[in-house]
Amino acid sequence: MAETSFQELKKERKKVGISNTLMLFIVLVIMIAFFGITSQIKFDQQFFFSILNLIPMLSNISYIGIIACILTMLLITGEIDFSIGGNIGLTSCLAALLLSKGINGGLVVLICLAAGILMGVFNGFIVTRLGVNSIIATIGTMSIWRGIGYTLSNGESMLAFNPVIDYLGRGTIFRYIPFPIVLFIIVIIITYIIMNRSKIGRRIYAIGVNPMASYLSGTNVKGIKFLLFIFCGAAASLGGLILTSLSAVGMPQHGQGLELTVVSAVILGGTALSGGKGQILGTLAGVLILSVLYNGLTMLNIMYFYIQIIRGIVLILVVATYEIRQSRALRRV
Amino acid sequence: MTENNIVLKMENITKHFPGVLALDNVSIDLKKGEVLGILGENGAGKSTLIKILAGNYIKDDGEIFIDGQKFEIKNPGEAMASGIRVIYQELNTLNNLTVAENIFIGEQLVKTRLKIVDWKSMVRKSKMILDSLNVSLNPKAVMEDLSVSEKQVVEIAKALSKEAKILVMDEPTAALSEDDTRSLFRIISTLKEKGVSIIYISHRLKEIFEITDRVTVLRDGKKVKTLVTSETNTNELVSLMVGRDIKEMYPKREVPVTDVVMEVKDLNASGIKNISFALKKGEILGIFGLLGSGRTALVKALFGANPVKSGEIFIKGEKVIMKSPRKARDNKIGLVPLDRKMEGLALALGVKENITLANINELGKSFLINKKTETLKAEKWVEDLSIKTPGVNTEVNSLSGGNQQKVVLARWLESGSEIIILNEPTRGIDVGAKIEIYKLMQDLCEKGAAIIMISSELPEILSIADRIIVMSKGRFTDEYTKKEATEEKLLSAACL
Numbered sequence: 001m002a003e004t005s006f007q008e009l010k011k012e013r014k015k016v017g018i019s020n021t022l023m024l025f026i027v028l029v030i031m032i033a034f035f036g037i038t039s040q041i042k043f044d045q046q047f048f049f050s051i052l053n054l055i056p057m058l059s060n061i062s063y064i065g066i067i068a069c070i071l072t073m074l075l076i077t078g079e080i081d082f083s084i085g086g087n088i089g090l091t092s093c094l095a096a097l098l099l100s101k102g103i104n105g106g107l108v109v110l111i112c113l114a115a116g117i118l119m120g121v122f123n124g125f126i127v128t129r130l131g132v133n134s135i136i137a138t139i140g141t142m143s144i145w146r147g148i149g150y151t152l153s154n155g156e157s158m159l160a161f162n163p164v165i166d167y168l169g170r171g172t173i174f175r176y177i178p179f180p181i182v183l184f185i186i187v188i189i190i191t192y193i194i195m196n197r198s199k200i201g202r203r204i205y206a207i208g209v210n211p212m213a214s215y216l217s218g219t220n221v222k223g224i225k226f227l228l229f230i231f232c233g234a235a236a237s238l239g240g241l242i243l244t245s246l247s248a249v250g251m252p253q254h255g256q257g258l259e260l261t262v263v264s265a266v267i268l269g270g271t272a273l274s275g276g277k278g279q280i281l282g283t284l285a286g287v288l289i290l291s292v293l294y295n296g297l298t299m300l301n302i303m304y305f306y307i308q309i310i311r312g313i314v315l316i317l318v319v320a321t322y323e324i325r326q327s328r329a330l331r332r333v
Numbered sequence: 334m335t336e337n338n339i340v341l342k343m344e345n346i347t348k349h350f351p352g353v354l355a356l357d358n359v360s361i362d363l364k365k366g367e368v369l370g371i372l373g374e375n376g377a378g379k380s381t382l383i384k385i386l387a388g389n390y391i392k393d394d395g396e397i398f399i400d401g402q403k404f405e406i407k408n409p410g411e412a413m414a415s416g417i418r419v420i421y422q423e424l425n426t427l428n429n430l431t432v433a434e435n436i437f438i439g440e441q442l443v444k445t446r447l448k449i450v451d452w453k454s455m456v457r458k459s460k461m462i463l464d465s466l467n468v469s470l471n472p473k474a475v476m477e478d479l480s481v482s483e484k485q486v487v488e489i490a491k492a493l494s495k496e497a498k499i500l501v502m503d504e505p506t507a508a509l510s511e512d513d514t515r516s517l518f519r520i521i522s523t524l525k526e527k528g529v530s531i532i533y534i535s536h537r538l539k540e541i542f543e544i545t546d547r548v549t550v551l552r553d554g555k556k557v558k559t560l561v562t563s564e565t566n567t568n569e570l571v572s573l574m575v576g577r578d579i580k581e582m583y584p585k586r587e588v589p590v591t592d593v594v595m596e597v598k599d600l601n602a603s604g605i606k607n608i609s610f611a612l613k614k615g616e617i618l619g620i621f622g623l624l625g626s627g628r629t630a631l632v633k634a635l636f637g638a639n640p641v642k643s644g645e646i647f648i649k650g651e652k653v654i655m656k657s658p659r660k661a662r663d664n665k666i667g668l669v670p671l672d673r674k675m676e677g678l679a680l681a682l683g684v685k686e687n688i689t690l691a692n693i694n695e696l697g698k699s700f701l702i703n704k705k706t707e708t709l710k711a712e713k714w715v716e717d718l719s720i721k722t723p724g725v726n727t728e729v730n731s732l733s734g735g736n737q738q739k740v741v742l743a744r745w746l747e748s749g750s751e752i753i754i755l756n757e758p759t760r761g762i763d764v765g766a767k768i769e770i771y772k773l774m775q776d777l778c779e780k781g782a783a784i785i786m787i788s789s790e791l792p793e794i795l796s797i798a799d800r801i802i803v804m805s806k807g808r809f810t811d812e813y814t815k816k817e818a819t820e821e822k823l824l825s826a827a828c829l
Contacts, residue, residue, distance in 0.1 A: 193701075198702065199693045199694065200700070202693055203693060205679075205686075206679050206686065206690055208680045209679035209680065210675075210678065210680065213676055213679050214679065215638070215676075216636070216658050216670055217658070218658050218661070220657075266581055
């Protein structure tokens with residue numbers, strides 16, 4: 001068969017233009033500028049960029065972002081974890097319960113993280129060993145975790161005060177930088193290195209692109225998926241602890257619906273549900289866009305109902321843009 | 334016009350795929366009640382041409398005329414409506430339904446008033462169609478209980494359930510025994526008498542001579558020539574098909590065969606029974622079998638992807654329990670699988686990533702990948718195997734079939750495989766690349782590798798393999814040295 005000339009192929013590649021991730025960051029910058037200017041006009045002073053607004057927003061971003069980065073890796077293998085919201089509820093109740101028994105704060109953190117790992121082990125076992133589709137498996141465990149949370153707390157909220165727990169969500173480094181943000185940045189760096197530079201990251205991508213070819217090349221496909229479910233469980237628990245700290249209460253309703261927010265952010269960031277495609281920086285952009293949008297619109301006194309509608313529209317618009325860009329790129333080649 | 338008995342005319346059909354010109358100005362014509370053979374190696378463009386006719390692909394250029402009328406086929410429904418029926422090599426039967434349900438799938442008969450399915454008349458009409466083909470099959474039988482050849486008959490019956498003007502058969506005998514082939518030919522003759530025009534695709538020359546009236550030869554996406562079958566001969570067809578003479582097509586070197594590197598004793602697994610053989614260094618062991626003979630099940634069992642129930646595998650004298658492909662890889666076994674796109678390559682990744690896929694651990698000392706090392710390794714293989722690609726970062730999807738196959742092979746060379754199993758290594762690749770693959774295989778043997786080649790292409794296996802084992806129904810039925818083996822012997826052993 002005649003080969004199309006390689007020069008031509010190369011040229012075509014270049015025309016595809018800027019990456020999706022770059023596009024997201026441009027959108028983000030425009031959004032931030034917009035809210036900065038409108039808040040100036042509306043309040044006659046800079047509210048959006050004030051410490052009063054930025055610190056709570058960034059703290060909220062961080063626990064969602066930590067989970068989103070880890071979930072990105074799982075999603076790239078083509079699996080998903082919907083049980084993160086339930087995990088947060090359970091962790092939050094467990095933490096408050098243990099604190100109420102007078103257990104040392106540091107130990108509580110360790111126990112909660114261990115619980116998160118255990119929840120990940122369950123998910124991993126059900127998906128990789130029993131062969132249950134991960135959507136179904138984790139919708140199931142989501143309900144189980146939350147149910148256990150209700151059981152632990154008797155359905156009530158419990159105060160959760162403790163120096164260690166407080167620091168986790170509300171502590172600061174160098175006086176101004178919230179501790180959860182530091183955690184988030186560390187998670188971004190680690191997951192970025194894993195996905196862009198490491199051997200296991202390469203395996204994760206390859207599994208997502210073609211699990212069969214990866215398996216037949218000697219990759220331990222099930223083992224890697226198992227490991228990522230464990231990471232997800234631990235990340236969700238860490239998120240649960242931060243949320244407990246931020247709100248100073250442990251309650252089973254914590255994290256309700258959060259799984260959809262996190263999945264939306266990851267998808268918005270360009271990760272494909274079918275696996276094989278996704279970037280940690282894209283997820284970062286996705287998380288920031290959704291949070292800034294929520295924060296900015298709230299600041300402008302837009303009613304929550306409308307914010308919901310706008311968020312949905314943004315998600316669909318961005319993903320539709322990906323699809324259109326992709327099919328154009330394909331047509332060019 | 335003098336052409337009024339021409340049912341179908343495809344003129345100057347051109348079709349591009351990424352990186353490949355699959356069809357280049359191909360024209361064919363088909364007369365009423367004739368059998369037109371389309372002959373060509375794998376990758377010559379036969380299937381692409383048929384898929385355009387069936388509405389599965391849209392042509393880039395060219396024209397199609399049916400009964401003299403220009404006709405744009407945009408989807409399979411339109412092709413069906415104009416009387417074109419295609420029976421593909423991979424059967425599309427629904428195995429948990431009955432024969433009658435399969436025949437009338439998509440257009441079930443309904444009782445006029447109530448619009449409910451009329452089972453009785455479906456069964457009755459199925460019986461009529463099957464009778465007209467001179468086969469006795471119970472319309473109420475469930476498909477999964479039928480043999481491959483019976484399923485094929487059902488496909489033909491399905492094609493005929495509505496009026497068929499043009500019937501296309503894509504390698505219909507790939508899974509058939511000698512007897513079944515006979516009865517298929519009887520059916521074809523019956524259809525001819527009824528005025529149905531048939532396009533018969535095959536690369537088995539014997540069949541072409543037996544059943545076709547004319548034959549069009551394709552090579553590398555181009556039409557070479559159309560001949561009247563009775564006025565040509567095997568040699569002419571082969572040289573047209575291959576574009577060079579046989580010796581050049583299948584270069585064979587003598588490589589000294591030494592110690593046994595792999596020994597299999599009484600292996601049983603899903604799809605295979607009591608398999609025993611020994612493989613020696615420097616040897617190319619051919620395994621021949623028809624579709625469904627257990628070839629692929631054997632390959633997967635040897636490679637740890639099909640759990641072994643009983644029996645033993647020894648690698649260089651040591652017993653190995655092949656529990657996963659990882660274990661196979663660690664024992665220096667490599668696999669070039671049957672389906673390059675589904676099982677072989679991560680298509681959306683680059684050439685580089687695909688070459689190093691089985692050997693990621695060697696890409697750096699720590700947990701990180703040393704990108705420079707990786708690029709150097711990949712570039713070395715691209716050069717050594719002369720893989721045609723703009724660069725090692727190019728998506729492997731945009732390479733031609735032959736170059737993709739070389740990428741898969743490079744992966745196993747990179748991981749130092751000493752036993753390489755190739756399942757239909759030249760399927761869907763062009764003639765030039767085929768010759769290169771044959772040469773590569775023998776280079777490897779000279780360097781001390783041992784090769785197991787599964788193939789259903791007779792000329793290929795007869796010329797390239799040093800020893801041929803024939804498989805049928807999951808068992809080894811016979812074994813021949815290169816000298817002993819003939820086409821007839823292999824085919825008859827494959828139907829045992």
